[in-house]
Amino acid sequence: MKATQHVRTLAFLLVLLPLLFIGEGCNFKPTEPIQWDADLLVPIASADVSITDLLQDTTYISTNADNSLSLVFQDTLFQTSLADFIEIPDTVVERLFTLDSLEIRTNDIVEEFSLGFLARRLQDQGNFVGTILLNSHGDTLDFFPTVSGITSGPLEVDATNFFEFAELRSGKLRIQIDNELPLDMEDVTFVLKNKNLGDTLLYDTYSNIPANSAFGKVYELENVFIESDLVGEMVNLTIPAKAYVPVDTTDFIRFTMEGKELKIVSATAVFPEQTIVDSTEILEYQFPPEFADVQITKVGVRSGSMRVLAQSTIEDTILFTYEILSATQNGQPAGITRKLFPASGGSPSLQEEIFDLSNFTLDLTDGPLGYNTMLQRYSIGLLYSGNVINIGIDDTIYIYYGIIEIDPSYVEGYIGRDTIRFEGQEAIDLLDFLDIGGMNLANPRATLVFDNSFGLDARIEVNELNSFNSTTGNSVNLASSGILSQPLEILGPDLPDTSGHVITTFELNNANTNGNLSSFINNLPNEIAYDIAIEANHNGSQGNLTNFATGDSEINIYFDFEVPMEGSFSELNLVDTTELNFSEEAVGEVEAINGGQLKILLENEYPFEVHTEAVIYDENWTVVDTLTSEAMGNNVISASVVDGNGYLLESTTSTIAKSFDRDLIKFILEYGKYVVFRFTIDTKPEGQEVKILSTYQVHAKLVGDFEYRVNYNQGN
DSSP, rough: OHHHHHHHHHHHHHHHHTTTTTTOOOOOOOOOEEEEEEEEEEEEEEEOOOOGGSSSSGGGGGOOOTTTTEEEEEEEEEEEOOOOOOOOEEEEEEEEEETTOOOOOOOOOOOOOHHHHHHHHHHTTTHHHHHHHHHHHSSEHHHHHHEEEEEOOOOOEEEETEEEEEEEEEEEEEEEEEOSSSOOOEEEEEEEEEETTTEEEEEEEEEEEOTEEEEEEEEEEEEEEEEEEEEEEEESSEEEOOOEEEOTTTTTEEEEEEEEEEEEEEEEEEOEEEEEEEEEEEEOOOGGGGTTTTTEEEEEEEEEEEEEEEEEEOOOOOEEEEEEEEEEETTTEEEEEEOOOOBTTTEEEEEEEEEHHHHHHHHBSSSSSSSSSSEEEEEEEEEEOEEEEETTTTTTEEEEEEEEEEEEEEEEEEEOEEEEEEEEEEEEOOTTBBOOOOEEEOOEEEEEEEOOOOSSOEEEEEEEEEOTTTTTTEESSTTTTTGSSSEEEEOOOOOOOOTOEEEEEEETTTTTTHHOOOOOHHOOOOOEEEEEEEETTTTOTTTTTOOOEEEEOOOOEEEEEEEEEEEESSSSSEEEEOOOOOHHHHHHHGGGEEEEEEEEEEESSSSSEEEEEEEEOHHHOOOHHHHHSSSGGEEEEEOOOEEETTTTEEEEEEEEEEEEEEEHHHHHHOOOEEEEEEEEOOSSTTTOOEETTTTOEEEEEEEEEEEEEEOOOOOO
């Protein structure tokens, strides 16, 4: 009966009863108000509870064809990642460059002296031939006599456009003498000296330089100091006799000096733009010992960097270029080109550059090995500034360069043959939605699932798979027997299926775990301890470069459970919470209630006993009253009657009640907000196996059997 119907009944009685005393010609007139009691049954709350009501996520439960229930559940035991199998190490190189190859800028230094100059030198020496030559300008001498001991005198050689001083470790000096005179020259001795120091740099004699011809020679220089102000001189020059000599006093002898490959120990100079070093070489990845057998041919870079740290003591601008030719994106190699600014005040200049390698691909086949190697190029050059600076062999350029912090999105090659052991504990919420004291499920099933997206095969050894109940302290090891006591083989996808997954399953039941599975699950674990070893590439070998993995590759190990709800149970609690309906429409005028009872009307469809409890709470979830006291009598509902297949033939009903006086009922009606029904199931006799069907429910109604005091006043 609905609450509104009870209210209407009460209203009807309040109207009908006075009419019993009023009729045509009736003279009944009581002098006092009339009072009497009326009993009404008022519904307050109800609950219909099944096992499925306990599940917020109904994917945990499966209803079989016979309406029996099975709990299905998947728990991730653990996951591996690419970093567990391979780690791309930082690979950096340090180089310290000295200036062994640094060259100073040179060009031809040219000095000339004419026939007229030689004639005046002869005059100064008292030789009459000098006067004859000067007086014969434009004429032809019938005969020119032999003249010996001629000297040019000191000739200033200015090299200040190239350097102020230079201490040379090595180099070459080319001397060329162009004889543009109409006369031959013999026994020409040439001397080159530092002007200020006076030391001789070069002394050599040339036996014959014919008229209108040139003679050149290259001299090796080693460990010499050269000033910018030099003095050159021709001494002991002999001009042999000759007939019919046309005289032009502007004819000349040209002296040309050219330095080549001048390697300095130190120099103060204007240095030309030049390359100090330019090298292309193989960079080999050095994997740590635990990955020593790894052979990688390709790496896709999710993130990572190319780093250059450069330091220079040179007081001029350095240009540094570093390229990894094997690292490409859209066909372009990764590279850094930066200027390293001049050192200043005795302090070296320092600069760091980072180049983002994200989304680049490393080709590690560029090298004689065909794996683990990259092709790189670096160059260091001195830029021309036009400034006079001092540079010495003690000046250095330090470069630290390479690739760092590589997080791969893809690797290919041979990932190595290694055994990785995983030990730990994993919280598991298997059956934690059940409020249960104990159970003995008859035929649980489980599947150990390996989901492998690595491009490699593996062998798994399950050393421990232990269910642990932290409440009882009990543990059951599933791995000690049966199928898990031997290695398990799992496969991986093959190229080119780089996004593939290979699922390998191992069915677990009481037969292939020597009965341990029931104990494992009936232990009601909230934690699984595991000790699992994964031997990667157990059937692989170096040189077989067909392994691969992406940044998302994993070997995931899952437990798939299927637990038929069939067995024996103790203290399986079914709980339902609902709001109380204590509105005036449902209950009536509270002040009119004289007393009465709260009753729970119960119907049990489960084929086992159900213990009942109803607790009333206020809005703050403080207990107002509990309806399971001894005053309510027996709170156990008998088992229902089912057939041999577990189908319901007849449910059982029961009513339990608790009496309250007027004040206590008023207190409950005023403060009661919620009622929590708790039904506790125990299979009887103890240990008897039963099957729970999806159709089983416990129905409960909380009703008020209240006494109302009805007043009638004739005067009104």
